[in-house]
Amino acid sequence: MTFGQISAPVAAFVFVYVAAVVVLLIQGFWTTDSFTGKVVHTWNLDNYRAIADAPYPRIIFRTIGMAAAVTVTCMVLAFPYAYFMVRVAGPRLRVVLLVATVLPLWVSYLVRVYSWRLILNPDGALNWALNLVGLPDLNIAYTNWAMWIVFTYIWFPFMVLPVYAALERIPQSYLEASADLGGRGPTTLRRVILPLAVPGLAAGSIFTFSLTLGDYIAPSLVGGPGSSLIGTVVFENLGLANNAPFAAAFATVPLAIMAFYLLLMKRLGAFESL
């Protein structure tokens, strides 16, 4: 394709997307008049400095921790699941499993979060099931544990699909070669399959990590006290305090984190598997 053919979509992308981010960055240098709530266009660094004040660092680290925990959990769950789909399941079962994986995405995000509330409530399905097998109640509704479970559930498909794609690309002959050279199951897994699955895991982690980083609905619906994430802070400043400049400045934090993360993932070959 020539430059002329693709210039229109590229221009649209630059205008709509990049321009919006630039406006965001610029707004962070402005401030609001506390009396009228209007944005005052005087340049200053106060908003960016305020990010270092309590409680924001704690909220940033909590968000990164949550995103990392969700990503690792999704990886641990998705790898065997995807491996089963690729190597063990027959063609028909594979289709069923793939549909089952993406099925939750057809349901509204809010509905899925609310259904988890019903499950985790003190007299919800979780405790009912625990009592059935003689275990005591588990009261994790409205805690960070609940948030971790809900995020893991919601972003799971975004991890499974790239890992599935990566595993499917491994030729059967590699595994046979490994076996011929005396590699048993665990050795083949560790030295052949896992290294070749890394780009898929890395690609999936970009989704799970960045989606957790920006979310503010799950913390407000299933989180408890002490569950504020970066998205919560941005929302509160934008939606309640009318302090768009600080919200803009704070929104650069996940941007910076993601830039760093993407660099890391690029080295792991994530972009070949997207």
Add this chain to the structure above:
Amino acid sequence: MKRIRFVHVALAAVVAALVVPAAGVSKGNAVPSSVGKGEGKLTMVVWEGYAEKQWVSPFEKATGCKVSAKYAGSSNDMFNLMTSGGGGQYDVVSASGDASLRLIYAGAVAEVNVKLIPAYKDFYKAFQSPPHNTVGGKHYGISIQFGPNVLMYNTKSFPKRPTSWNAIYSPANKGKITIPDNPIQIADAALYLSKSKPALGIKDPYELTKQQLDAVVALLKTQRPLIKKYWALASDQIDLFKNGGSTIGASWPYQVNTLADAKVPVAALIPKEGATGWADSYMVSSKAQHPNCAYQWMQYITQPKPQAQQAIYFGETPVNKKACKVMDTLSKGSCAKYSANKPETYYRSIKFWKTPVADCGNGQKNCMDLRAWTTAWTQVKG
């Protein structure tokens, strides 16, 4: 009163943030001395449930003003809708106390001539010139409806009726307390401290100095480990009282009535320290395109019948004394249920929401503003 509707607010806020609210409001608007013929159209920004067919249709028929209403998701949303693009897109707004002062100071709303509103004289005194819509003796809005923020409790868990707000700060109720997730909630704690720690010198829970705000934040931080959940939507708290393990909390009459209808054993009261509350006012844009229809709407919506209809539909209290009788004819007992027949002192005991501003009238401009409140609230929640 659903202050926060996440999805709507987020979208609107993003749009509003990009379209930087432009300044430029003419201050020299003359206050009208009479209401002329309607312009055939009226545009409003209102809370959902404030422009229902049952009372809008008769108005349209009588005046020929065709109403088009836009629902706002939050007070901030309302503020942005009324100021973005220089204002003038909407004629009237049903602003709550935490937005009305901001609208006045931003010059987005015009002075209102209350002499043109016949029902005004029938308002409870507390709502004729309340500080959230009247500044320096000038009226910038007409009160419509209000409601208190009450202490709700499960009558089975609390056989002895709690009488003080200290119930929601008491470690005895750890893990059972739910309070709204809103910076304005700081005022509730300030009101409690104004009575329990008079040494702090808090006179008005919305006018706090740095030192007073710090004391309130300290109290709220000790409350945090006791909290089951800071609720964002009224339905959240309803769920939590139904099957979420919460038995006491700060609430609105709407939740109390909904839970009572669902046979959950709850009761509510205004504790001895008093209570905060919300109060909504209709305000006219300083650039209204249809000012005559706007005045006709304010004349209409303050009359006893639409007042009663709206109060019952929404679950709030009308400001017109004469609405009580109509409420009981529409739905028996509803007047007492929504406290529309209390003595004047009851309405005076409620500290209605108003936007915290730096210039709080003590002459020193050293009060903490809404931005400081929001930061403090983020710190409280951690």
